[in-house]
Amino acid sequence: MVKNPPDSIVEVINTGSELMLGRVLNTHQQWLCRQLADRGYVVSRQTAVPDSALAIQEAVREALSRADLVITTGGLGPTSDDITRTLVAELLGRKLRRDARVLARITAYYRLRKRVMPEVVRVQADVPDGAQVLPNANGTAPGLAMRLDPNPFRSKAALLVMLPGPTRELRPMFEQQVTTLLRRKLPLKRPFVCRTLRTIGIPESIAQERIAGPLTDQVNAGLEIGYCARVGEVDVRLSSRRSSSVGILNQAERRVREILGEAIYGQDDDELARVVLGLLTRRKQTLTVAESCTGGGIANCITNVPGASAVFLGGFVVYSNEWKRKLLGVRAETLARHGAVSEPVCREMAQGARRRTGADFALSVTGVAGPGGGTTHKPVGTVFIGLADSKGVSVTRHLHAFDRETFKYMTVQQSLNRLRLCLMQGG
Amino acid sequence: MVKNPPDSIVEVINTGSELMLGRVLNTHQQWLCRQLADRGYVVSRQTAVPDSALAIQEAVREALSRADLVITTGGLGPTSDDITRTLVAELLGRKLRRDARVLARITAYYRLRKRVMPEVVRVQADVPDGAQVLPNANGTAPGLAMRLDPNPFRSKAALLVMLPGPTRELRPMFEQQVTTLLRRKLPLKRPFVCRTLRTIGIPESIAQERIAGPLTDQVNAGLEIGYCARVGEVDVRLSSRRSSSVGILNQAERRVREILGEAIYGQDDDELARVVLGLLTRRKQTLTVAESCTGGGIANCITNVPGASAVFLGGFVVYSNEWKRKLLGVRAETLARHGAVSEPVCREMAQGARRRTGADFALSVTGVAGPGGGTTHKPVGTVFIGLADSKGVSVTRHLHAFDRETFKYMTVQQSLNRLRLCLMQGG
Numbered sequence: 049m050v051k052n053p054p055d056s057i058v059e060v061i062n063t064g065s066e067l068m069l070g071r072v073l074n075t076h077q078q079w080l081c082r083q084l085a086d087r088g089y090v091v092s093r094q095t096a097v098p099d100s101a102l103a104i105q106e107a108v109r110e111a112l113s114r115a116d117l118v119i120t121t122g123g124l125g126p127t128s129d130d131i132t133r134t135l136v137a138e139l140l141g142r143k144l145r146r147d148a149r150v151l152a153r154i155t156a157y158y159r160l161r162k163r164v165m166p167e168v169v170r171v172q173a174d175v176p177d178g179a180q181v182l183p184n185a186n187g188t189a190p191g192l193a194m195r196l197d198p199n200p201f202r203s204k205a206a207l208l209v210m211l212p213g214p215t216r217e218l219r220p221m222f223e224q225q226v227t228t229l230l231r232r233k234l235p236l237k238r239p240f241v242c243r244t245l246r247t248i249g250i251p252e253s254i255a256q257e258r259i260a261g262p263l264t265d266q267v268n269a270g271l272e273i274g275y276c277a278r279v280g281e282v283d284v285r286l287s288s289r290r291s292s293s294v295g296i297l298n299q300a301e302r303r304v305r306e307i308l309g310e311a312i313y314g315q316d317d318d319e320l321a322r323v324v325l326g327l328l329t330r331r332k333q334t335l336t337v338a339e340s341c342t343g344g345g346i347a348n349c350i351t352n353v354p355g356a357s358a359v360f361l362g363g364f365v366v367y368s369n370e371w372k373r374k375l376l377g378v379r380a381e382t383l384a385r386h387g388a389v390s391e392p393v394c395r396e397m398a399q400g401a402r403r404r405t406g407a408d409f410a411l412s413v414t415g416v417a418g419p420g421g422g423t424t425h426k427p428v429g430t431v432f433i434g435l436a437d438s439k440g441v442s443v444t445r446h447l448h449a450f451d452r453e454t455f456k457y458m459t460v461q462q463s464l465n466r467l468r469l470c471l472m473q474g475g
Numbered sequence: 476m477v478k479n480p481p482d483s484i485v486e487v488i489n490t491g492s493e494l495m496l497g498r499v500l501n502t503h504q505q506w507l508c509r510q511l512a513d514r515g516y517v518v519s520r521q522t523a524v525p526d527s528a529l530a531i532q533e534a535v536r537e538a539l540s541r542a543d544l545v546i547t548t549g550g551l552g553p554t555s556d557d558i559t560r561t562l563v564a565e566l567l568g569r570k571l572r573r574d575a576r577v578l579a580r581i582t583a584y585y586r587l588r589k590r591v592m593p594e595v596v597r598v599q600a601d602v603p604d605g606a607q608v609l610p611n612a613n614g615t616a617p618g619l620a621m622r623l624d625p626n627p628f629r630s631k632a633a634l635l636v637m638l639p640g641p642t643r644e645l646r647p648m649f650e651q652q653v654t655t656l657l658r659r660k661l662p663l664k665r666p667f668v669c670r671t672l673r674t675i676g677i678p679e680s681i682a683q684e685r686i687a688g689p690l691t692d693q694v695n696a697g698l699e700i701g702y703c704a705r706v707g708e709v710d711v712r713l714s715s716r717r718s719s720s721v722g723i724l725n726q727a728e729r730r731v732r733e734i735l736g737e738a739i740y741g742q743d744d745d746e747l748a749r750v751v752l753g754l755l756t757r758r759k760q761t762l763t764v765a766e767s768c769t770g771g772g773i774a775n776c777i778t779n780v781p782g783a784s785a786v787f788l789g790g791f792v793v794y795s796n797e798w799k800r801k802l803l804g805v806r807a808e809t810l811a812r813h814g815a816v817s818e819p820v821c822r823e824m825a826q827g828a829r830r831r832t833g834a835d836f837a838l839s840v841t842g843v844a845g846p847g848g849g850t851t852h853k854p855v856g857t858v859f860i861g862l863a864d865s866k867g868v869s870v871t872r873h874l875h876a877f878d879r880e881t882f883k884y885m886t887v888q889q890s891l892n893r894l895r896l897c898l899m900q901g902g
């Protein structure tokens with residue numbers, strides 16, 4: 049339910065037969081929608097079509113009949129499947145000319161890499177009449193932007209932007225060139241402000257219930273609140289399109305921060321692992337992990353963050369009882385008496401990892417990831433999370449009754465959150 | 476370029492404002508498209524729209540004006556955003572009746588979990604006239620299927636299937652109920668067969684070049700070949716819709732297997748980690764890993780596979796030089812002389828991990844994940860992969876000049892593939 053309709057109607061079209069066969073995940077949709085929404089251009093429809101002339105032209109024509117901004121992805125490369133450029137030129141009745149500057153850039157790209165330039169890549173230098181070239185810093189196919197005024201399919205002018213398919217070409221091109229283009233060619237008519245507060249550990253319904261009442265004034269004054277739930281997390285998105293937007297947004301953010309407190313781990317594009325590593329880095333403290341059921345998931349998540357090596361020493365993946373004993377010093381007696389999935393074993397894992405490495409903090413996890421291995425007292429999804437620091441060890445017990453990968457993901461996020469809460473409390 | 480047009484036109488519509496804000500990844504698209512394509516129903520268009528009455532009705536109406544089968548996802552829950560059921564009933568001019576059996580099932584769902592049933596969930600028992608209920612084994616909102624004959628938006632009848640949004644409800648419902656429904660209500664007119672051979676380590680253009688010629692006869696006889704490239708991998712999809720399909724497909728598969736040989740790691744839904752674990756399990760051999768730059772990525776990937784604990788003992792994540800020495804016994808001299816990212820250190824890491832754990836195989840990786848840390852001789856993306864077994868250690872050097880996460884992913888896949896090739900050669 050959009051109270052303040054956006055200034056511009058925006059549509060995204062993803063082309064690619066591989067998308068329709070379901071052998072490739074469409075990550076462009078999420079990325080582009082988020083980039084656009086956070087700048088005030090909410091996408092109202094996204095379409096994916098195969099690399100067929102009819103399907104692509106139909107999708108572009110329909111989008112242009114509805115939208116002020118249409119962004120296509122894919123189909124600008126040199127192979128026989130890459131037909132978007134030609135089809136769009138044909139649809140709009142524009143001639144393609146080979147652009148000397150683009151060709152020079154493609155030639156230079158190959159020369160620099162000491163590779164022979166195949167004849168077929170020259171087609172990427174073809175530019176429809178009147179199109180603006182968006183140079184590609186990470187590949188050979190440039191993006192293209194066209195202002196359609198008149199727009200043959202609607203009484204209102206439109207901006208058509210065509211981006212190359214590869215992620216590492218598309219993303220920088222959008223960030224460095226399309227955003228500027230939008231500001232210039234399709235400026236927002238009203239001030240748009242947006243802030244997303246990212247929370248962990250609160251169900252969506254509870255977040256909604258606690259926020260709705262206290263923010264009534266701001267909502268009446270034009271604030272929009274959106275909730276996006278993912279596994280274990282909820283994003284609270286605050287936005288407004290009024291002249292008084294900034295003030296309203298700041299008030300709203302203050303209120304939400306008061307209400308949800310420590311459940312908020314970051315804002316906008318913050319990621320939990322990055323936040324935790326930031327806290328450790330500022331305090332010049334180090335971390336190790338001892339993972340059983342997450343099987344390297346915590347270490348993997350942490351080391352996705354550039355610069356992790358400054359605070360993350362490394363970790364242990366200890367699936368077997370023997371390894372828990374040998375590598376971490378968990379006592380055979382504790383294992384025999386309580387079982388590997390137990391509070392005492394989790395405690396000794398954290399203690400052992402911290403002692404053996406000299407890290408300031410040690411996280412430990414042991415649980416039943418499933419699908420097998422559950423018992424009446426410890427059903428699939430049971431997990432213990434331990435955190436050891438200079439003051440001692442604390443262990444919490446949880447039940448994440450999900451499939452194996454979701455179980456691992458939940459446990460990784462919850463472990464990192466345990467550490468974050470401890471660091472924030474000055475632990 | 477589809478040579479043999481599919482029997483039925485299929486469209487998928489994903490509803491959800493959170494998709495348009497880009498805060499949630501649309502995994503339904505890939506999953507449904509793949510399930511459908513592998514059964515002979517190739518999706519010709521996928522659309523995502525926000526939870527707005529106009530957008531949803533427009534999308535459904537348009538899809539019904541083109542397609543024989545329309546599948547929607549989301550919007551069947553109990554909250555104010557869940558409006559698909561009502562909107563579709565309205566669009567089709569069908570009354571909603573509260574279904575006693577569905578309501579009883581929802582009531583039982585809450586009773587079983589000893590939870591109070593909120594009044595609002597009753598709406599999920601509302602069923603449009605003439606709709607078939609698809610019971611939900613993992614949640615409260617049933618799916619709905621409607622045969623539209625006549626179809627108010629096209630001269631041809633259509634099947635409309637509405638699935639709930641949560642993944643763990645949608646997937647079993649599709650697998651257990653929708654597939655049967657399709658066979659009954661929208662049977663394929665011609666025999667469809669499809670097999671996907673999954674390869675690693677061969678660029679798409681090379682695979683295409685090597686396969687095209689030798690398969691000319693089969694292509695002339697009705698075989699379709701599709702290529703889907705992902706990071707480091709290419710799927711070769713063989714399909715046919717002729718009466719002689721099975722024979723043609725078997726011939727084609729044999730030829731492709733001869734041509735691509737060991738680059739093929741599996742078929743259809745096989746995953747590399749699962750294949751490698753299967754090989755180890757059959758041979759009753761064990762594995763450990765010593766990871767520097769992949770930071771737990773290999774362990775994490777392996778432990779995503781159920782039953783991994785039978786062959787995967789655990790692993791070491793050793794970011795610092797000190798840990799490489801202490802945990803794996805890499806010599807200080809080797810580190811000082813060659814640096815942590817070097818063939819000799821990689822070698823000693825694999826040897827150390829294997830010796831210290833008694834595993835049959837040890838994989839080791841050390842490299843520069845970036846974005847920082849590169850040098851002229853070892854630029855960002857440089858990585859060494861070691862594999863130790865009873866016969867010794869071998870180390871290979873690679874350059875994966877990608878962003879950090881892609882670098883890690885490539886390295887994990889390549890490490891697993893090294894082990895796979897070794898296991899296949901009886902190593």
